[in-house]
Amino acid sequence: MTVAATRIGHDAERVAALEAYGLLDSELESRFVGYLTMVADFFGMNQAAIAIADDSDLIIKASVGLGDAVRIPLQGSFTEAALMSGEPVVVEDGSSDARFHDHPSVVAAPFLRSFAVSPLHAAGGERIGVFALADPRPRSFSGAELQNISRIVSWVEAELAAERESQRARDVQRALQPPVKLDVPGYDVDGILIASHDVGGDFYDWRSDATGVALTLGDVMGKGTGAALLAATIRGALKTSVVTEPGCVESRVATAAVALDEEFAAAEAFSTLFHAHLELADGHVAYIDAGHGLAAHLRPDGRSALLSANNQPFGLNPVDSWQVGTVTLEAGDTLMVVSDGMLELGDGTLSALLTDLADLGSAPRLAEAVESLILRRSGRSAPPDDVCIVRVRRH
Template identity: 35%
Template sequence: MAPQVETVRDAAVEERRQRAVESLMLSEHVRHERFDRITRLARLLFAVPMSTITVIDGDRAWFPSSQGIEATEAPRGETFCDRTTDLDALVVVPDAQVDDRFSDLPAVQAGVVRFYAGHPLRDALGNVVGTFCLYDAEPRELEGELLGAFGDMAAWAQQELVASTEMSQAGRVQASLLPAKAVRIGDWEVNGVCLPALAVGGDFYDYGTSSGVIHVGLGDVMGKGTGAALVGAGVRAAVRGTHAAVTAGVDLGITVTQVARSMLTDLEQAESFVTLFEAAIDLDDGYARYVDAGSGLCLVMSPTGEVRRLAGQDRPLGVLPDDHWTEHESTLEPGSRMLVFSDGLLDLVDDEISWWVPIGDLMRAASDVDSLLASIAGLVQELTALDDVTAVAVFRHLPQEASS
């Protein structure tokens, strides 16, 4: 009876482990440089000819990174890593030819591998999702400071395998919350871009139309990473919930104040604040109402090419609990352009003091919204942004431009 119990327990553990591996969503058909730098360094540090990061997936083992091994995968049962995964512990094999646990493996019998060291890599729930491995064709030991260094590198590999993947997944989720396509209605055109400096950024933007009104918003959460992204998602959802009231004519200052009150506890717990620019623009006459909560980064270009700033004096959300926000007014005439952006763009222009000049030049040179956003993305790629760069562009074309 005991073997049957053991089999059931192993099956349950294996099922959980396999789900954890699948949740990593690793691509097998691209180079994983973040893993390769670990295995390259391992070969040098430990003076071994082979090193891998290995994932056991179903009945096979495959290598997100390997050095000194040409194969990209192998049958699971023929690998050291399969047995390290089952043992769920550090395994050091000085000479596999005299170790009954591994002497039957094809690589050992062929004389390709005699020394092996494997360290399990676990996710946050303790599931073994991979192994970090060293191999040598000659017997050897791994002890003392080298054994400690091996553990340190395994921790690095685990961080890259699990934490970086979680960040990438969070980044995909964050991207999925952004508007799916540009707005093009009559003379109006609206689109945006969010280019995080990390996998997950603290910037967010939103736009959409309802009952003849375009709603445009852009925020920047203090901080980076998943925490900032969660705060940003909460603010964006809260602001969206006010769109119907704003369309009906409720003062934007009142609705932003309501959002700030509703998010105050979350912002205090996160020890964060949010700069926000939110606007509602009438599609018929271009009448624009807006709130600037500590942003100050909105430019409007007139049909003749003159640039002016839209800004207010109000503080960001989450600074003081009794703050309130003020609605301002403007007009976008036919032929006008608006660009709202985060402060990451300021790092990419030549003049950070009079930044509206080079950014105004970008607006002036663009033929449409997409070309303006492409110019911004080109700056990010060329100059390597150190902060998130996010922008939303609104063009009200002249009637002949919209029809051409």
Template identity: 30%
Template sequence: MADEDGSGLLPPAPSPLWQRAVPVIVLAGITAAQLATPNGVELGYFLAAVPPLAAFAYGPVGTVVLAAVTFAGVLLPHTRDWYPHSGDILTLAVVVVFSIVVARVRQRRDHQLVTVRTVAEAAQLAVLPPLPDAVGPVRCAGLYQAAQHGTLVGGDFYDVREGPYGVRAVLADVQGHGLAAVGTVAALLGAFREAVLDEPTLRRVAARLDRRLVVDSGSDGNGELFATALLLEFPPHESVVRVVSCGHPRPFLLRGRTATEVGADPAPPLGLGLAGLAPPDELRVELAPGDRVLAYTDGVTEARDGDGRFYPLAERLPVLAAHHGLTALTEAVRDDLTRHAGRADDDVALLALGRTD
């Protein structure tokens, strides 16, 4: 991530055109006004505003260029018997030096912000990579929106993987949100991806995730790590989906223009050490051609409008189900949620799945 000069900093995006135009317009306007005013009326001291404006729109080089033009406008005679006092020149010189320093500091800050943003995007791709359009015989689409403004990753996550027991998916909501939850998300994702290959049942997958959180809670010394999770399995050569819920909201089965809530009664959340003692119930749901399964986190249904009303996902889905594409469906839910509640106060994750055959 180094730039051309080897500084290790990425080039920031240029300032908006209007912002870069302001100091030039001010310089040209004051110069024109100075030339148009009668002798004895001096406006040149207003040019001292140009270098600070340039510092917020250009880098140090651009600021130096505009400062040099400003000095020329002050020092060169304007066909009149007036010359600047030495104190005016010294004041302008101080302003110019200060502006160049500000421009340099701003440029370095912009470089650092771009680098941090790039690292955050790389972390998102590592923790929550984009889903392919299909995993084996299962079509899929995911949508994620972090509650913490400007944050790309948070406490909700999803993944879809193919293994020897079919295609398995997880949608989970870990304790907390924002950057503090990223470590737990990464640990659960790693455990899930291993369990997809090793564990013969969804109950065993849930037990593996539960053990991961229990172990991490003990190593952290706080004993408070927990997460809700929904596990789905599309076994090979069967038009069914198996569902296990660990404290997570039930998904919806979309069939035509109908939306039906499915799933067994949720088991306790992960991280309490109960999945291995009392395995969660597993529900088997028959799938017809064209059926889709929509899973979500509670950031969707707990979003409130200005009057405090929760977002009615179950009521809205029959209308939104008209969007046949999985990506279009998740985006339609997101847009409808935004119209209802604005930006949600909690992380929002949606996962839509359907068989290709």
């Protein structure tokens, strides 16, 4: 057998790209299977596959017509020829092609005759894998069909790159979340964020200082990576202001608003925001609610009340001053701050929300209670909209 390629071997840049894309250790990509089925049918081909290449094997990420195949030796294969040349390898009849006429896949099962294999490139140009079509029948490929294959390859490359960016955004969002619980004397402080998509615009944070705890929960207009990036920017600005403006919620929010004015204008976005400072000694909470309106004071006797939304949303327009509200947590009281995803889990009314918050407020483990509620109401683990919660319970 003569193949115009030698073993691809170890390529540090290619391996680095595969690791950055998270493809070496990932499972089969089921999201591509339906698309490959459609593509195989469109071209009238028996097999279609998306695969990536490690040092010695072709690792199947999604396929149609290949059965349970997961790894295929790369050396001397059609795919290695495409990867080595960097160009598509198109064969109309393998049995009469000098490069492949004695290839094992041609002379024995699955007795392939026609195939089109195109290299897949990472964003930096590294050849990380292939898109392949194959069939046991000889066939020709028109110029229009080759152009369509090229478009498919571009789409697959874009999808892989988008998934990489989404994964990076998920990693950043997870890294920016505070610990699950904050240990402070006399109080339990915990929170949770469950995104409806890969990433979202909801965020929460807390930070201890000399006298208490700064608490933040926000909901950026929009969804996806853009909202998540702006959420991270807001969170960072508020965290900085907590350090530079200790104990004064008005100064903190005002400082962050001025710092972020250009970012909000450029993004044409805004955020609802609840930012507060809890004094540990007496349970006094000073807060600014910027168009959020979803913070509740729950008492152990069953009484509950929503705190007032006393300011416009964060980032809409510069304001001269921010109105500060107050509430005091007595022994047994709970402060619950949530995003509007909690409304969508109920019937959309504030009375139903308060009922849900009372249940979550008394739950021993917040995360388990929220996950159970989402599954019970929506029938799936991901909520219809991002759900973000901060809970403060005074002993």
